[in-house]
Amino acid sequence: MQNAVILINTEKGQVKAVAERLADIEGVSEVYSTCGRYDLVAIARTRDFESLATLVTERLNLVEGIRETETLNALQVHSRHDLETMFSVGW
Template identity: 80%
Template sequence: MQNAVILINVEKGRIRGVAERLAELDGISEVYSTCGRYDLIAIARTRDFESLAALVTERLTSVEGIRDTETLNAMQVHSRHDLDAMFSVGL
C-alpha cells in the first residue's frame, strides 16, 4: 500500500468544484479544504507505487482548476487508530 499527502493550489473560485472532482478519483480517500499556503489537501491510498504515479501524473492533471501540487509520499504510517485496534484485541 502506498500512501501520500497531496498539497494542492487551485484557481480562484474553484476550490469546491476541484475538491468534489478529486474526491471522485480512485485512489483519493479524503480531500480537505484548508486555510494557509495550500487550498486543498488530498490523501491518496493506492495499491502500489505505479498506481500512485498514475494518479498524480495522469488523473490529477486531468482535473481542471488545479494550479500546482506537491506530493509527499509517506514512508511509514503512524496511527493511533491502528494502535488502539491492535491493543484492544483480546485484552
C-alpha cells in the same frame, strides 16, 4: 499499499469544484479544504507505486482548476490510534 498526501492550490474560486472532482478519482480516499498555504489536501491510497504515479501524473492533470500540487509520499505510519485499536479489549 502506497499512501501519499497531495497538497493542492487551485485557481481562484475553484476550491469546492476541484475538491468534488478529486473526490471522484479512484485512489483518492479523502479531500480536505484547508486554510493556510494550500487550498486542499488530498489523501491518496493506491495498491502500488506505479498506481500512485499514474494518479499524480495523469489523473490529476485532467482536473480543471488545479494550479499546482506537491506530493508527499508516505514512508511509515505513526499512529497511536492504530495501536490502541489493535490492543483494545472491547471497552
